[in-house]
Structure formats: C-alpha cells, structure tokens
Amino acid sequence: MIELHHLRYFIVVAEELHFGKAALRLQMTQPPLSQQIKHLEREIGVTLLKRSKRTVTLTTAGKVFLKHVKQGLAQIDYAVDMAKQTERGESGELKIGFVGSATFEILPPLIRKYQKRFPSVKIGLQELSTANQVKGLLNGSIDIGILHPPIKNDDLILHTVKKDxxxxxxxxxxxxxxxxxxxxxxxxxxxxxxxxxxxxxxxxxxxxxxxxxxxxxxxxxxxxxxxxxxxxxxxxxxxxxxxxxxxxxxxxxxxxxxxxxxxxxDAEWVTAHKKDNQNPALLNFTEALHSYL
Missing domain, CATH: 3.40.190.10 (Periplasmic binding protein-like II)
Structure with missing residues (x-):
C-alpha cells in the first residue's frame, strides 16, 4: 500500500539525488529511508532510481513519476488547507436570501464587512419574498435570510436587524x-x-x-x-x-x-437561520451581523 510519506520521501531523494543528504533533510537515518524507497518501487512495480556506489539518478519512469507526484501532493495539500478553511468558516459558500427593501441600508454594508474579513467565501444572493425565504431556510436552499416579521417557526432563530x-x-x-x-x-x-x-x-x-x-x-x-x-x-x-x-x-x-x-x-427587518444549520460560514456571518448591529 502506497502511503503519502513514501511519496514525500521519494521527492526529497529525487531532489537531493543523495540518500545521505535526503535523510538529513528528513531527520532520519539513511537505511530506513532506502528501505522506504525500495518499498515504494515494489508497490508500483517500477524502478524509480538508478543507484551506484557514488551516484543516484532518476530513471525515465522516475522523472515522470516525480512530476505527477509533486502535482498530486500539491493538490492534496490544497485540499487539506481548503477543508481546514471551510471548517473555520473562512472558505466555502454562504447562500443569503433577502427582501428587496433590504438593499437600501442593510445588505450592502453587511456584505462589504463580511467579504473584507472572509474574501474566500463565495456568497450567493437571492431576492425572495418572506414566505419563500422561510421555505428556503427550511429546505436548505438558503443559509440565512433578511426578511420581514412576523415569522412563527420554532426551527428558526431570529434577530432584529433594523426598525424604521x-x-x-x-x-x-x-x-x-x-x-x-x-x-x-x-x-x-x-x-x-x-x-x-x-x-x-x-x-x-x-x-x-x-x-x-x-x-x-x-x-x-x-x-x-x-x-x-x-x-x-x-x-x-x-x-x-x-x-x-x-x-x-x-x-x-x-x-x-x-x-x-x-x-x-414601523418597518422592521430581521435575519433568520435554521437552528441546525451547520455551515461554518454562517456562524462567521452572524458574528459579523452582531457587530454591525
């Protein structure tokens, strides 16, 4: 079975073309490193390195393998980073419903403030009536709505945004x-x-x-x-x-x-979101909303 650390070891050896220097970079001894590379070659059924007493060189297959392994690990690292950002609410997507009257003074400054703090979050905006926003919140097609009260639904959390x-x-x-x-x-x-x-x-x-x-x-x-x-x-x-x-x-x-x-x-606007919505970007948006208020 190929493991990620085998691939990372191979990249270091391929860059150094010297097991001793590669082992030093990896903070390990040379014999285990050599065994790991041999294990990788057995797993994929390809000779990646030519070894002699004085030199280590990449085979043609090793050069191709190195190129694609670097690309693959870069994608994995990116995926891990994006997953962590999404968990923190710093990436991902937030779907916002709003009534047309919220575009006067509520929505524009709120979106500006949120996007300044979380530029990697993709925001989807939908202009919807209050009734359609409630439906969207309950079925998950939107994460949060800016709408008009009264709203009577125990599954939703409401916060007053503005009275005028x-x-x-x-x-x-x-x-x-x-x-x-x-x-x-x-x-x-x-x-x-x-x-x-x-x-x-x-x-x-x-x-x-x-x-x-x-x-x-x-x-x-x-x-x-x-x-x-x-x-x-x-x-x-x-x-x-x-x-x-x-x-x-x-x-x-x-x-x-x-x-x-x-x-x-009085004209009144409130925000509403479902109690069990687990979108991390929603939590950051509600925090930005509270500081805006």
Missing part, C-alpha cells in the same frame, strides 16, 4: 407637500400606491388597520413588490404612498417625504 418609521411620500407640487401638519385622515381621498400584501403582509395589514381606525378605507389603486417602483409611480403623479424613511436617502426622485402627525407604523 414609515413616512408619506407625495409628488412635488401635491397639495400635501406644503401642508403642515399632515394627518392620516388627509389620505382618505388620495389614490395610493402600496407595497404588495404578499411582499410585506404585516405592513400592508397594519396600514389598513390604522386607516380603519382613522375612519376610512385607503384607496390602494396600485401595488408593487419594489419601493423603487413605488417611488417612481409617485413621482409620475399616479398617487401617494407610505414608505420606510430610509427611502429618503437612496430614492431622491421628484418627490417630497413627509412625517404624518401621530402616526406610528
């Missing part, structure tokens, strides 16, 4: 753009553009409930899965909307953002 108050967004020149203060009931006759119920069920339902308490049902004429699209439609004069205040920093279209008096509607 919601504000009104109207086209420039709209009557509400100059009104102070703005109250929720001022929206009773407005055409509204809102994030779809499937995309953000809690926010959709909570807003409708607040409107009901204010004495009206909102006229939601358009729904979208993306806040970029919502702001674009508002800018085009197709209606007004309620959006997380973080939109003000990244979506500076031809619109005006307004606080609503005595209005409490």
């Amino acid at each position: 108050n919601c504000v009104l967004v109207v086209p420039k020149g709209h009557s509400l753009a100059l009104k102070e203060p703005v109250h929720l009931k001022d929206l009773h006759s407005e055409s509204m553009i809102f994030i779809s119920k499937e995309t953000w069920p809690y926010l959709y339902s909570k807003f409708n409930l607040l409107c009901k308490k204010a004495g009206f049902t909102p006229n939601i004429h358009h729904e979208s899965t993306e806040y970029h699209m919502i702001i674009s439609l508002v800018s085009a004069g197709l209606g007004v909307s309620i959006v997380p205040s973080t939109a003000k920093k990244s979506l500076n279209f031809d619109v005006v953002y307004k606080e609503i008096e005595n209005f409490s509607l």
Whole structure:
C-alpha cells in the first residue's frame, strides 16, 4: 500500500539525488529511508532510481513519476488547507436570501464587512419574498435570510436587524407637500400606491388597520413588490404612498417625504437561520451581523 510519506520521501531523494543528504533533510537515518524507497518501487512495480556506489539518478519512469507526484501532493495539500478553511468558516459558500427593501441600508454594508474579513467565501444572493425565504431556510436552499416579521417557526432563530418609521411620500407640487401638519385622515381621498400584501403582509395589514381606525378605507389603486417602483409611480403623479424613511436617502426622485402627525407604523427587518444549520460560514456571518448591529 502506497502511503503519502513514501511519496514525500521519494521527492526529497529525487531532489537531493543523495540518500545521505535526503535523510538529513528528513531527520532520519539513511537505511530506513532506502528501505522506504525500495518499498515504494515494489508497490508500483517500477524502478524509480538508478543507484551506484557514488551516484543516484532518476530513471525515465522516475522523472515522470516525480512530476505527477509533486502535482498530486500539491493538490492534496490544497485540499487539506481548503477543508481546514471551510471548517473555520473562512472558505466555502454562504447562500443569503433577502427582501428587496433590504438593499437600501442593510445588505450592502453587511456584505462589504463580511467579504473584507472572509474574501474566500463565495456568497450567493437571492431576492425572495418572506414566505419563500422561510421555505428556503427550511429546505436548505438558503443559509440565512433578511426578511420581514412576523415569522412563527420554532426551527428558526431570529434577530432584529433594523426598525424604521414609515413616512408619506407625495409628488412635488401635491397639495400635501406644503401642508403642515399632515394627518392620516388627509389620505382618505388620495389614490395610493402600496407595497404588495404578499411582499410585506404585516405592513400592508397594519396600514389598513390604522386607516380603519382613522375612519376610512385607503384607496390602494396600485401595488408593487419594489419601493423603487413605488417611488417612481409617485413621482409620475399616479398617487401617494407610505414608505420606510430610509427611502429618503437612496430614492431622491421628484418627490417630497413627509412625517404624518401621530402616526406610528414601523418597518422592521430581521435575519433568520435554521437552528441546525451547520455551515461554518454562517456562524462567521452572524458574528459579523452582531457587530454591525
């Protein structure tokens, strides 16, 4: 049976072409080294070295063998190193799901920070709804998700990433753009553009409930899965909307953002991962997440 140390001994002898010098490098005596090389030759059935009283040279077969053994051991060493890196979470792959609104302020700085510390980890990003992220977490197609609560599943571990108050967004020149203060009931006759119920069920339902308490049902004429699209439609004069205040920093279209008096509607993002997920890269990502928070 060929063992790795036999191959490493052969490489040293082939490089030194002298058993005494090779033995010195390997910190062993010459006779056992010679026996190991003979054992290797018997195992593969090929003479690798020509020996005389004064010289040691490689046979033609030995030269070919040396070339491929070096390549093979380099691959083995690389595989061992990669396995160790993967076990430490420094290599491998991390699959991340996210809702579109997480691209405003949450995902970009988090990914930058993580990749700076672990550049060898391959990151796979998938934009998915909260419901599809939960499915992906449970079936293993993603390792961690950035999504919207509430999420009721005992197999998942949740951490709040960000809470943000919601504000009104109207086209420039709209009557509400100059009104102070703005109250929720001022929206009773407005055409509204809102994030779809499937995309953000809690926010959709909570807003409708607040409107009901204010004495009206909102006229939601358009729904979208993306806040970029919502702001674009508002800018085009197709209606007004309620959006997380973080939109003000990244979506500076031809619109005006307004606080609503005595209005409490929070947008919230959480991370979720399965309790029994053993991906080492996930642990490092959650640590980076906690330091980010």
